[in-house]
Amino acid sequence: xxxxxxxxxxxxxxxxxxxxxxxxxxxxxxxxxxxxxxxxxxxxxxxxxxxxxxxxxxxxxxxxxxxxxxxxxxxxxxxxxxxxxxxxxxxxxxxxxxxxxxxxxxxxxxxxxxxxx
Amino acid sequence: xxxxxxxxxxxxxxxxxxxxxxxxxxxxxxxxxxxxxxxxxxxxxxxxxxxxxxxxxxxxxxxxxxxxxxxxxxxxxxxxxxxxxxxxxxxxxxxxxxxxxxxxxxxxxx
Numbered sequence: 462x463x464x465x466x467x468x469x470x471x472x473x474x475x476x477x478x479x480x481x482x483x484x485x486x487x488x489x490x491x492x493x494x495x496x497x498x499x500x501x502x503x504x505x506x507x508x509x510x511x512x513x514x515x516x517x518x519x520x521x522x523x524x525x526x527x528x529x530x531x532x533x534x535x536x537x538x539x540x541x542x543x544x545x546x547x548x549x550x551x552x553x554x555x556x557x558x559x560x561x562x563x564x565x566x567x568x569x570x571x572x573x574x575x576x577x578x
Numbered sequence: 579x580x581x582x583x584x585x586x587x588x589x590x591x592x593x594x595x596x597x598x599x600x601x602x603x604x605x606x607x608x609x610x611x612x613x614x615x616x617x618x619x620x621x622x623x624x625x626x627x628x629x630x631x632x633x634x635x636x637x638x639x640x641x642x643x644x645x646x647x648x649x650x651x652x653x654x655x656x657x658x659x660x661x662x663x664x665x666x667x668x669x670x671x672x673x674x675x676x677x678x679x680x681x682x683x684x685x686x687x688x
Contacts, residue, residue, distance in 0.1 A: 494676065503678065503679075503680050503681060504669065504677070504678040504681075505677070506676050506677050509676065517676075550621065552623065554623070559611060559673065564611060564613070564628040564630070564673075565611065565673060566613055566625040566628060567613070567615075567623070567625065567671075568625070569622065569623035569624075571621065571622055572621055572622070
């Protein structure tokens with residue numbers, strides 16, 4: 462079974478450009494999470510979805526960031542316009558609802574490394 | 579505010595020895611779960627072990643075990659018989675918060 466798939470793996474762009482990061486969660490998972498990792502701030506939860514509906518976006522840093530999940534197999538994180546301080550590794554993760562048969566652990570994609578010049 | 583605290587930014591351990599990584603958390607919930615993840619230098623995040631707050635036994639998974647002390651709100655990870663491949667960053671993550679501690683970098687010396 463394929464894991465969480467993220468694209469692109471690496472993105473280098475110039476300040477002011479739009480950036481779109483993509484994620485395909487594991488089939489059957491009903492939760493999807495976007496995280497950002499930097500040396501200064503560690504791993505930060507940006508937003509998460511349950512059954513394609515955004516539940517908590519309080520971690521989204523500002524209006525330049527937006528995330529969508531149009532269906533159960535696809536999500537995007539968009540930054541417009543991008544700034545150098547957005548440079549980070551962005552992880553997508555998915556999970557099942559915790560229950561008797563599973564712990565609800567997160568399955569992570571390999572991350573998208575974004576560099577904004 | 580709910581907090582996850584990993585007090586050890588970095589640790590060195592000799593190969594084949596055991597190492598304990600600290601994690602304390604703060605919650606008023608009675609039912610919750612605690613996860614540990616490993617992030618090697620290649621960057622991927624790998625789930626290691628889970629402890630439920632109502633589990634009577636400390637969780638174990640191969641060379642990984644949890645020293646879970648509910649009253650003290652701590653869930654320390656023990657890695658036994660360390661291997662060079664254990665060198666990585668380790669994160670504690672209470673499920674109720676969906677966020678992660680600052681992490682502890684473990685370096686295993688040959």
